[in-house]
Amino acid sequence: MQIAIIGLGLIGGSIGLGIKAANHESRVIGIPRREETIQEAIRLGAIDEGTTDLAKGVAQADLIFVCTPINLIIPVITEIAPHLKKGTIVSDVGSTKQEIVAKAEKLLPKGCYFVGGHPMAGKETTKLSAAEAALFKDRKWLITKTSRTSSKALEKLEMVIGWLGGLTVNLDPKTHDLVVAAISHLPLVLAAALVNTVAAEEQKELMGRCAASGFRDTTRVASGDPILGVDMFSTNQKAVMKMIKSFKKSLATLENMIRARDNEGLNKQLSLAKAFRDQVYINKEDLK
Amino acid sequence: MQIAIIGLGLIGGSIGLGIKAANHESRVIGIPRREETIQEAIRLGAIDEGTTDLAKGVAQADLIFVCTPINLIIPVITEIAPHLKKGTIVSDVGSTKQEIVAKAEKLLPKGCYFVGGHPMAGKETTKLSAAEAALFKDRKWLITKTSRTSSKALEKLEMVIGWLGGLTVNLDPKTHDLVVAAISHLPLVLAAALVNTVAAEEQKELMGRCAASGFRDTTRVASGDPILGVDMFSTNQKAVMKMIKSFKKSLATLENMIRARDNEGLNKQLSLAKAFRDQVYINKEDLK
Numbered sequence A, B: 001m002q003i004a005i006i007g008l009g010l011i012g013g014s015i016g017l018g019i020k021a022a023n024h025e026s027r028v029i030g031i032p033r034r035e036e037t038i039q040e041a042i043r044l045g046a047i048d049e050g051t052t053d054l055a056k057g058v059a060q061a062d063l064i065f066v067c068t069p070i071n072l073i074i075p076v077i078t079e080i081a082p083h084l085k086k087g088t089i090v091s092d093v094g095s096t097k098q099e100i101v102a103k104a105e106k107l108l109p110k111g112c113y114f115v116g117g118h119p120m121a122g123k124e125t126t127k128l129s130a131a132e133a134a135l136f137k138d139r140k141w142l143i144t145k146t147s148r149t150s151s152k153a154l155e156k157l158e159m160v161i162g163w164l165g166g167l168t169v170n171l172d173p174k175t176h177d178l179v180v181a182a183i184s185h186l187p188l189v190l191a192a193a194l195v196n197t198v199a200a201e202e203q204k205e206l207m208g209r210c211a212a213s214g215f216r217d218t219t220r221v222a223s224g225d226p227i228l229g230v231d232m233f234s235t236n237q238k239a240v241m242k243m244i245k246s247f248k249k250s251l252a253t254l255e256n257m258i259r260a261r262d263n264e265g266l267n268k269q270l271s272l273a274k275a276f277r278d279q280v281y282i283n284k285e286d287l288k
Helices: A010-021 A035-044 A054-058 A070-083 A098-107 A151-163 A173-199 A204-210 A213-223 A226-235 A237-259 A263-287 B010-021 B035-044 B054-058 B070-083 B098-107 B151-163 B173-199 B204-210 B213-218 B226-235 B237-259 B263-287
Strands: A002-006 A027-031 A063-066 A089-092 A113-115 A117-119 A140-144 A167-171 B002-006 B027-031 B063-066 B089-092 B113-115 B117-119 B140-144 B167-171
Touching: A002 A010, A002 A054, A010 A027, A010 A035, A010 A151, A027 A035, A027 A054, A054 A070, A063 A070, A063 A151, A070 A089, A070 A098, A070 A226, A089 A098, A089 A151, A098 A113, A098 A173, A113 A151, A117 A151, A140 A151, A140 A173, A140 B204, A151 A167, A167 A173, A167 B204, A173 A204, A173 A213, A173 A226, A173 A237, A173 B173, A173 B204, A173 B213, A173 B237, A173 B263, A204 B140, A204 B167, A204 B173, A204 B263, A213 B173, A213 B213, A213 B263, A226 A237, A226 B263, A237 A263, A237 B173, A237 B237, A263 B173, A263 B204, A263 B226, B002 B010, B002 B054, B010 B027, B010 B035, B010 B151, B027 B035, B027 B054, B054 B070, B063 B070, B063 B151, B070 B089, B070 B098, B070 B226, B089 B098, B089 B151, B098 B113, B098 B173, B113 B151, B117 B151, B140 B151, B140 B173, B151 B167, B167 B173, B173 B204, B173 B213, B173 B226, B173 B237, B226 B237, B237 B263
Parallel strands: A002 A027, A002 A063, A063 A089, A089 A113, A140 A167, B002 B027, B002 B063, B063 B089, B089 B113, B140 B167
Antiparallel strands: A117 A140, B117 B140
16 A cells, blocks of 8 residues: 655654554655655655655555644645546544545545545654654544545545554534644643733742642653644634633632632532542543 | 651651651651541651650650641640650641741740741642651751741751651742732632532533643642642631732633734733743742
8 A cells, every 4th residue: 555644743753653553565655845844754664765756656555644733634635636647545533523524525536535634643843753653542533524524535544543552533523623722722721821921910920930740740741842733723713702701601600609618519510520530531541 | 856746647647758768866756636547647657756745745745746637736836835846847748837926925934936837739638548757858848937036946857847848938928928919829729610600500520531731730739638729718817818800800811802803912811821820930940
């Protein structure tokens, strides 16, 4: 199988490394934006060969991963669509899916298949140099399924994600976007707002100096790439706004109880939160 | 030196283990509520001997750590005050300090010294069985200093905290409470509200199943003991309310930008958050 990876940053590079590490007979073609990246990716062992020519790079591919920044995914698919051979499967790694999947399904020629994907893995950098074969191991990899999705294409994509150690979850694009708004985009909004709250305090330096593991973990996602964050919010605006609205209600509940010194109510709310969170992470253990 | 530890849970037990591991000639007296705990603590190596009799336990102590739940700290100090020998230093590990320090300073007899403390360490359980000698290693241990604080007593306490590997930071009780409201209590409010937001969604199960490291870390503190959380909020109500108010402003800033699709503004806000957070954790590395 020939697999093309468009965009060789952390995610694209890690997909390449993971495929090569799984030691399958697949040939990996890397298609970065800049010529220099080809040599770096070959040296790292992430690709077998590379080109910056999209049309040439995808021509013989059986499976293509579009791993560019989210705003380039549709432009890239538009550009490669006329050059695909029959039967090619195109996937992406964008963190929102409704818009991308709707457009991509229309762009691909008959006989080619789009299956949207979203690996739930990352680091605090998006550089190729941070790529690693095990980046997706035991991580969720969300895959969107629509009325137009080919089940054969879906299975093939799941197989390759399986090589990378990813755990696939199928869901429709709209549900996907609401789910990630809740578990990924809302946490980023809150983490950034929390850091900015402390940074606005007169005692911010002392607060930073005293900060322990609670603050560190609660705010960790705020150290991610701001550009990725802006992309998430702008491509998933509606769902993110909906989740912020729901969050404000939950916050108001706690705030009112703290104000009223309703310790019984607070204990109940904290116990509910603990129970739900503990169950989420017990379930995750079960899955491994 | 004879050191008494009142309350043998995670924190009291870890202080005992840490002192014994530092291999100093100190003798550690454990004073738990229940008789059975004495045997467990001796078996774990956290104490040399124990008693459930407060008056007897503290009579010969040079330094006392009060490691009970926060609402018992003042009642315990009230009870032990008449039984202390001259020169005894009393400290505590409560996570809020204004009220405790003001009351404790008044309760102790002349010639005895109170120095409030707050180790920034913990686990998702408060049981003695989870105690470990290294719990405080490289963790901040906040110490309150007031106009009444004896500098000799402060130094002695800092020395023992040094045995445990803790990094002391001195600050006044009011500043302490605002600092921990910002970096510890507000994060808990947000983490619990975030979990409860997801738990209130129709798709909560799917969301839990898809949740990755971002959600896990942002909500980690919500898995702590609810009783500790209620204690934090009720003993530090004013500062927590103040920080929630400031947070709501930061959240509104982001929400308005997401609504207005102000990507430039969002990039700036996320960049500010990243810069402050990255700096906090670079500074922490420097301290080690």
